[in-house]
Every structure is written in C-alpha cells, then in structure tokens.
Amino acid sequence: MQGQLYDGRVARPWAVEVTIEGGRVIARAVEDAATGVDWPLDEVREISRSDGRYGLSRADEDARLVVDAEAWRALAGRSSEAIARRGRGREWRLVGGLVAAGLTFAAVVFIGVPMAARPLAARTPLALEARFGANMEKQLSVPFRACWDGSDSAALLRDLGQRLGEAANAPFPIRVKAVRAPFVNAFALPGGTILVTSELIQQAHGPDELAAVLAHEIAHVERRHAMQAAWRAMGAGLLLDAVVGGGSGAGQQLIVLAGGFADYRFSRALEAEADDRAIQILQAEGVSTQGMADFFGRMANRGDDPRLRQAAEWFKTHPDTAGRAEKARRAVRPGRPALSDDEWDVLDRVCRVLPPPKPKSRNDVR
Ligand SMILES: [Zn+2]
Incomplete structure (x- = not known):
C-alpha cells in the first residue's frame, strides 16, 4: 500500500x-x-x-x-x-504529561530558579552586570563614603586588586576602592568593583591579610556570584510575574535587591567556592595563605573583644570563620609578601589621607 x-x-x-x-x-x-x-x-x-x-x-x-x-x-x-x-x-499519558508539566513548572518557579541561577548568571550579558553594579555603587555611596581615590595609598590598593585579579580569570577588570565604615566588611559588587571598609584595612595585620580578603572577593567576581544572587532574588518574582501577569514585579524586585543591601549575601556554597578559589588565586600570585588563616582565625576568636565582635560584620555574612581559617592553614605554602613593608605603611593610610584643599574659585577672589 x-x-x-x-x-x-x-x-x-x-x-x-x-x-x-x-x-x-x-x-x-x-x-x-x-x-x-x-x-x-x-x-x-x-x-x-x-x-x-x-x-x-x-x-x-x-x-x-x-x-x-x-x-x-x-x-x-x-x-x-x-x-x-x-x-x-498514549492520549492518557499525554494528559498525565500535562499534569506533570504543570508540576514541573511549579518546581521551576519555587525550586528551579535557585538551581538555574548559575547558568542564568553565566548567560547574563556582561554589559548588563556592569550597569547593575554601577547603579548599586551609586546607591552605596550614600551610606559608605568613598575614601579619596587620588592618593598613593588608593593607587597601591587598586594595584594590589588588579594584580590579584590578573591571577584570576575575572570577566571584568577588578577595581578595589576603600570606603569609610566602622565595621569590618568587603563587598564584591556586580561588574568587578570591590568595596573594602576602612575598618577592615585597620584590622588587617599586613598586606597578606588584606590580599586574602581581596582574593576572596575577586573569586566572587570571577564566578559572577553577584549575578547569581540577583537571579536568585529576582528569578522567582520574574517568573511569577510572567505567569500571573502583574507586570511590575521585576523592576520592584530589582530595586528591593539593590536597596536592601543588608540582605546582600551569598549562599554558604558560594562562600565555600570563593574561599577555595581565593586560595588558588593567592598561590598563583605567590602570596602565602598564612595571612588568610591569621585573619580568619583572629576574627573567629573575636568573642572576647567587644570592639571586634561589633566590628566583624563580614563574618556575619561569612559564617564558620574558624573552619575557613583552618582550611587556609592547611593550604599554607611559603610565599612572598603581597606588598613590601613600606608599601603597606602607605596603603594602610588610605582612608586617612585627605585630598588637598580645592583651589579657591575665581568668584572668591574679588
Ligand atoms: Zn564572600
């Protein structure tokens, strides 16, 4: 036939x-x-x-x-x-399949988005992440005033970040900036900007400790963890918005995310990943991870020091500091200091050097 x-x-x-x-x-x-x-x-x-x-x-x-x-x-x-x-x-199986698809869809909305955050972050255009980061930095410049970026100290800090950034494989140039804040913290913003607080620089005993924190934050940049966090926070809202058709969700979520900086933190899994990567970056750059072990170790034992206890904001967003110090200690290999003593003395002052007074404008000279 x-x-x-x-x-x-x-x-x-x-x-x-x-x-x-x-x-x-x-x-x-x-x-x-x-x-x-x-x-x-x-x-x-x-x-x-x-x-x-x-x-x-x-x-x-x-x-x-x-x-x-x-x-x-x-x-x-x-x-x-x-x-x-x-x-x-087969028709009945099709009906069953549709029900299953409905369940799968629900699972994507409520469970799948966190799992999809990594591939979504990897596919987010770099320009979009950069713009997101620039907006966030602008918002943060209100609560965290930038230290003067024209000093030799600021240049040393920038160079150290760049040098460690080159040892990593970041999709963005690394730009490290110091900001004034009375607590120990560092943030990797989307797009490669890393903010380090003045208190963190104060609490760091030497350049290797600062380098360890920077390497950790650079790892967050390299792995695009900020975008993952953003997708995690926005994704469910975006999808629900698409389903129920509210039309306002995505923008709202973005604002909430950018504004609610207190909640800007990465998951434990991402933190562990950043630690492991930081160790590799330090070793590639020939810097000993002893600084990492020391800094984390000191912060883990901060209990007796009320000033440190209050100040160690970073360690609220980075739990299990003792375990992390131990990991760094196990990875210790001899290395050379991230900066010379003289350079460190200069860098250390980054938030204390003030810009020269502005020359008086012509209107003032009468
Ligand atoms: Zn981190």
Missing part, C-alpha cells in the same frame, strides 16, 4: 510503499530506497486519526507514517486494533 513518511529531518513527506513482513512494518521511499522505516509491529502506535487517514509512529521516534485508514486496516488486520489501543493509551 501507499503512504507518506515524514522522516523528522526534512519537512516534505516521502512517498513510501508500506508492507508488513515478519511482524514488522516496513515503509520504503519510492524515490530513495535508503530512506524508510522498519518498525516491529507491536511497537507501532496510532498517533493521529483524521480525514480517513491514520498517523503512525514508534515510541521515541520523530518519524511519522501517514496511511489511508481503510487500506491500513486491511493490511494490518487485527494488529490495527492493538495499534489504535496503544494510541489511546
């Missing part, structure tokens, strides 16, 4: 000759003997029925055979009934 074969590769159907031989349905293209299908009869099922024609296929195959209903029943005999029954079973 004649039939048409849609082979799932080319759009136009092949005219085929259909036979049943030895319990198999064989359809061979008239124009091309190499094209065709050869299916066990008991795996064939009916997938459509219209205009006196049947669509037939086999599980998991894209190919579809279209035959005249009457001719097919004559050819297949009683097998055609079993084939139709298998088709109806």
Whole structure:
C-alpha cells in the first residue's frame, strides 16, 4: 500500500510503499530506497486519526507514517486494533504529561530558579552586570563614603586588586576602592568593583591579610556570584510575574535587591567556592595563605573583644570563620609578601589621607 513518511529531518513527506513482513512494518521511499522505516509491529502506535487517514509512529521516534485508514486496516488486520489501543493509551499519558508539566513548572518557579541561577548568571550579558553594579555603587555611596581615590595609598590598593585579579580569570577588570565604615566588611559588587571598609584595612595585620580578603572577593567576581544572587532574588518574582501577569514585579524586585543591601549575601556554597578559589588565586600570585588563616582565625576568636565582635560584620555574612581559617592553614605554602613593608605603611593610610584643599574659585577672589 501507499503512504507518506515524514522522516523528522526534512519537512516534505516521502512517498513510501508500506508492507508488513515478519511482524514488522516496513515503509520504503519510492524515490530513495535508503530512506524508510522498519518498525516491529507491536511497537507501532496510532498517533493521529483524521480525514480517513491514520498517523503512525514508534515510541521515541520523530518519524511519522501517514496511511489511508481503510487500506491500513486491511493490511494490518487485527494488529490495527492493538495499534489504535496503544494510541489511546498514549492520549492518557499525554494528559498525565500535562499534569506533570504543570508540576514541573511549579518546581521551576519555587525550586528551579535557585538551581538555574548559575547558568542564568553565566548567560547574563556582561554589559548588563556592569550597569547593575554601577547603579548599586551609586546607591552605596550614600551610606559608605568613598575614601579619596587620588592618593598613593588608593593607587597601591587598586594595584594590589588588579594584580590579584590578573591571577584570576575575572570577566571584568577588578577595581578595589576603600570606603569609610566602622565595621569590618568587603563587598564584591556586580561588574568587578570591590568595596573594602576602612575598618577592615585597620584590622588587617599586613598586606597578606588584606590580599586574602581581596582574593576572596575577586573569586566572587570571577564566578559572577553577584549575578547569581540577583537571579536568585529576582528569578522567582520574574517568573511569577510572567505567569500571573502583574507586570511590575521585576523592576520592584530589582530595586528591593539593590536597596536592601543588608540582605546582600551569598549562599554558604558560594562562600565555600570563593574561599577555595581565593586560595588558588593567592598561590598563583605567590602570596602565602598564612595571612588568610591569621585573619580568619583572629576574627573567629573575636568573642572576647567587644570592639571586634561589633566590628566583624563580614563574618556575619561569612559564617564558620574558624573552619575557613583552618582550611587556609592547611593550604599554607611559603610565599612572598603581597606588598613590601613600606608599601603597606602607605596603603594602610588610605582612608586617612585627605585630598588637598580645592583651589579657591575665581568668584572668591574679588
Ligand atoms: Zn564572600
């Protein structure tokens, strides 16, 4: 009998000759003997029925055979009934599939977004992340006043960040800036800017400790953790918005995220990843991780020192400091200091050096 074969590769159907031989349905293209299908009869099922024609296929195959209903029943005999029954079973499976798809969709909204955050972050255009970071920095410049960036100290801080950034594989140039704040903290913003508080620089005993914190933040930049955090926070809102059609969700979420900086933190898994990567970055740069071990260790034992306890904001967002210090200690290899003593003395003053007074404008000279 004649039939048409849609082979799932080319759009136009092949005219085929259909036979049943030895319990198999064989359809061979008239124009091309190499094209065709050869299916066990008991795996064939009916997938459509219209205009006196049947669509037939086999599980998991894209190919579809279209035959005249009457001719097919004559050819297949009683097998055609079993084939139709298998088709109806498939309809029920389709309904079941739709229910499952609904559940999957719900899972994507409520569970899948955190899991999708990493691939989403990796696919976020760099320009978009950079713009996001610039906006965030502008917002942060209100609570955290920048230390003067024209000093030699600021230049040393920038250079140290750049040098460590080169040892990493960050998609953005690393720009380290010092900001005034009475607590120990450092933030990796989206787009490669890293803010370090004046108190953190005060509490760091030497350049290796500061380098350790910078390497950790650079790892956050390199792995685009800020975008992951953003997707995590926005994703569910975006998707729910798309479903219920509110239309305002995404923008709102973005503002909440950028404004609610207190909640700007990475998950434990991301922190552990950043620590591991920081150790690699320091080692690639030839800096000993002893500084990391010392700094984390001191912060972990801060309990007795009320000033440090209050100040160690960074360690609220970075839990298990003792465990992290231990990890750094195990990784210790000899290295050279991240900066010379003289350089450190200069860098250390980064938030104490003030810009020279502005020359009086002409309006003042009368
Ligand atoms: Zn971190």
